Amino acid sequence: MKYCSTRGQVQGLSFSDAVMMGLADDGGLLLPEAIPQLSKQELQSMDQLPYPDLAFKIISKFATDIPAAELKEIIDRSYANFDHAQITPVIKQDDLYILELFHGPTFAFKDIALQFLGNLFEYLLTKNSQKMNIIGATSGDTGSAAIYGVRGKKNINIFILHPKGHVSPIQELQMTTVTDENVFNLAVEGTFDDAQSIVKEIFGDLQFKKQFSLGAVNSINWARVLAQVVYYFYAWYQVSQETGAEQIDVSVPTGNFGDIFAGYIAKQMGVPINQLILATNANNILSRCIKSGDYSMAEVHHSLSPSMDIQVASNFERYLYYLLDCNAQSVMQMMASFKQNGRLDFTADQKQRLKNDFSTSSINDEETLATIKSFYLENGYILDPHTAVGVAVGRKESNPQTPLVCLATAHPAKFGDTVKKATGQDPILPEALSKLTTCEKRLTTIPAEKNQVKDYIKENAT
Template sequence: MRYKSTRGQVRDISFKQAVLMGLATDGGLLLPEKIPVLSVAELDSLAGLRYPQLAYAIISRFVGDDIPAADLRQLIERSYASFDHPEVTPVVKKDGLYILELFHGPTLAFKDVALQLLGNLFEYLLKERGEKMNILGATSGDTGSAAIAGVRGKDNINIFILHPHGRVSPIQALQMTTVTDPNVFNLAIDGTFDDGQRIVKEIFNDLAFKQRYALGAINSINWARVLAQVVYYFYAWSRIAAHRDDASVDFAVPTGNFGDIFAGYIARRMGLPIHKLVLATNENNILSRFVASGDYSVGRVVETLSPSMDIQIASNFERYLYYLLDEDAELLQQQMGEFSATGRLQFTTELLERVRDDFATLTVDTEQTLATIRQFHRQTGYVLDPHTAVGVKAGSTFRQGERPMICLATAHPAKFADAVIRATGSAPDRPDSLCEIENKPQRCQRIAADTTEIKDYLAKHALQ
């Protein structure tokens, strides 16, 4: 399997190179040159596999012979041994909906599914090459803690995570700042997640700086993260719909950065019988506006109860746009240049029809989010976190007939206790990993949302 950039200047690179490169050196995002398609028989063979076995069956198709099979199996097994549920991503049925629980990893968020694997991949590849890496990433909430958990204490890696000061939940912040391993650096920027994401992209686009300090990406611009997330779409389908006369399913996905739902899009292109992907957003609804009316224009970031979705510039959107434009890298580059200059993209009626073949969408505001948490709890006794509630509201809206609607539960409700208390009047139970977290020592550097200042900080603390 070989990889190429959406911008067309990087191509024919290996899986290993793609993982370590992160953001392509031409400023684009990496994708496989061909997406493997599974036959009906191959799909049916996935039913009954343990999660790590199914993960190997999917991931190995994108790795090829770049990593020996035995090594890849071991990396995958080790990555999911840290989860607290034997199924890793179990599915439960509540009130006619299927809830895909993605919060059983070390930091209680869906990002663990990808970042436990990516951390182990980084360690494996760096040891093989005798190299060091400085990981740089920005987080809107959950990516940071999951990334830190994936690489804390690992050899040959330092990690620098930017989060918007005061704009993540208290638990999300503590899950990052209470990790005091020497290789972990938390930077609280005075700005938004979009500011952090912009800074990270600007630093990665300084190729001389990137090379000098051996920068690696752990945000969802890294293809390996998207690939790991593709797996749980197959797993949920295998547990619900395999061997049914009508094996098609729908998925409702709360998303802000387009990575999680793009993984579902890839699964669909691989032959998974997904009838519709329901894209659910909060008030920061650039993606919903795009699907509903073709309005892909940057607005002001609004603080909501679902901070991981408080995003206006979706970094993974470029990957989908590349396929929407029939893999025309030159046209893609023109479009991204226009977006950079104007903060807006325009789409023809024909393109919008194709978008709506791929996605349905719903914007769910704060009051609807609270009402969904409240009503779902009253009806089922099940507690939703506010991100999951956005997806459940959208899933309930678009559910049709007997076709299973699978809603991605992206975080444990205890990470957003304030929202749950507002909705239900009582706090969700805390898992053991969050008990007494407020009393743990913390380490964090507050810093301006300024690319030069952050580059200076990196230069002082990077492994070389």
């Protein structure tokens, strides 16, 4: 399996090279040159596999340059410290299924990809006697999951930028209480989009990228998306075995488009997903795009679901590549236009294809609180605010005849103030989270200015 850039100037990379490059050197995002198609027989042959074995089956189709035994060991180690035997259990609640993705060390879905990516990085760096400085931006959970994925690992430093004051207190504590020498937390005086833009601009400086051996953990790294593809297969197997249904609908709370793009890849591979439902909060650029073709930047609204407070969805470029029939030149032209004008324009045919590929709605904070409250009263089950967005939109958009799977992206205790406001109850804090308030913290506040971030990296790089 070889990899190419959405912008066409990088081609023929191995999986390992694609992982290490992160953002393609031409500014695009890396994708496999072909998506493996699974027959019905092959799909059926995996339906009883434990999660790590299923992950190996799926990932090995894309990571063809890593010896099977070594890849299996990386995957097994990545899921050994989850607190549920099924890794991503599917829980029936009322009229839908909750796919719990928060059983990793930071209680967020990002662990599923970043535990794997951290071990993969360490494997590749050790094998090639290399060092890496990871730089990433987070709107909430990516930062802590990335930090926990590489803390204390050999040959790696990690620099994580988060918008100061705009992540939840627990999310901030999870990042800033990791005081390993290879971890650097930067509180950026701006929005997540400011932080993400800085990261992308730094990766665009190829001389700086090469000089400091920069690596990416944001979902611009293909390995992130790949690891998330697996749980769409797992959810399908669990629900189909219980219901006998031929298809499922899947609702995905969406900010940066990485998680739902993983679902798009799973569907292309053969998972019988009827509707991929894209759920957004007030920051609804993706929902507007699908409903009316309006992909235009607006002001970021700070919401009760802060990990989705994003206006520029980095991973959308990967989908755009397929929407434009894998025409890299067209992708490059559209992204250049977006950079200049802050909007993308689509043809009537492309707008229809968007609607065919995704269903969508957005909800506001009041609806989010109402969903958490009603779901708790009906089922005794507490949703975090991001999952609540997915549940509310999923119920609006799904087919009543098709089982609905809603992705639960974080443990509700990470958003205790919102949960209490909705239900009147404090969610029970897992012991690992309750300990954080007494831990030493370390972070640096920095302006949302690219050169200052670059100077900080220069001073602290490995």
